[in-house]
Amino acid sequence: MESNEAERRSLAERLMRHGYSVTAVDTAGSALECYHDADLVLLDVDLSDLDGIEVCRAIRDTSAVPIIILTARESVLDRVLGLRSGADDYITKPYGSRELIARIQAVLRRFIPDRCVTPVPAAAEPIRHGPLSIDVDARRVELAGDLVKTTRKEFDLLLLLASNPGKVIERSAITEEVWDGTLSSRTVDTHINSLRKKLGASEWIVTVRGIGFRFIGHRYGAQHA
Incomplete structure (x- = not known):
């Protein structure tokens, strides 16, 4: 339960990449209607309609x-x-993400001791931007119907950027999400350049100097579909 749309979408994508089935809501009212079917509730206390502490109670x-x-x-x-x-x-x-997943697993182990630590991945709709399609479940990328072969990290990087179109993703967030915070800045640049070549144009991913990268594939794809 997260009131900020961008953060809510990013959190849901992170959890789904780790195999969790996610129901994301933005209000206390919606949360109180659907928590009964959940194995665990992630709760932001700064909600628009009711303080999260009251929701927790x-x-x-x-x-x-x-x-x-x-x-x-x-x-x-x-x-x-x-x-x-x-x-x-x-x-x-x-x-x-590392800390969050570790804490989720620790809490679930206490409450559901016999639960498998790595849950079965939930089905997800492909992410599409113009001619670009990213199948999360199959880990398959297609451009205008043609397969784009990516490495595991290239796929994770593209998925992170394409899940947040138009938003600047900082280098620190990329290293945390894709490499668990352990790599050099040069490695990010190498993978970005490789993705640009495989997608056939640099316009899909724009460098924001000194900050990170922005995926603008929707606009580019609409022009070249």
Whole structure:
């Protein structure tokens, strides 16, 4: 449950890449309607219609479903309030995918001991931008119907960028998401250049000097479809 659309979409994509089935909502009302079918709830406390702490209490009053709070509130008092409201863990932003997945797995092991740590991947609709199609489940990239062969990291990098069209993705976020934070800046540039060549044009991925990269394939694809 995340009120910011870009963050909500990015979080959902991260979780799906790790094999989780995700239902993403942006309001407390929607969350209170659908949490009953969830194995775990990720809860942002800064919601538009109701404070997340109250949502946490409401869920805990009727359910034992695991709850992890994700928030920018980092004071000791906020942590205490979150945990006392019934949360099973409390993570402050910004956080890395590695930490988030590790905490999710730890919480699930406590509540569902016999659950497989690596869940079966959920089906996902291909991501399309003009002639470009990215099949998440099959890990297959096609351009105008032709297969584009990518390495594992190239696919993960392209998926991250294409899942956030028009948004500047910082180098630090790329290294965290795709390489778990352990690589040189030169490696990112090498993979970006390789993707540009394989996609047949540099316009798909634009460099934002000193910050990172922006995927503008939708606009480019619309012009060249």
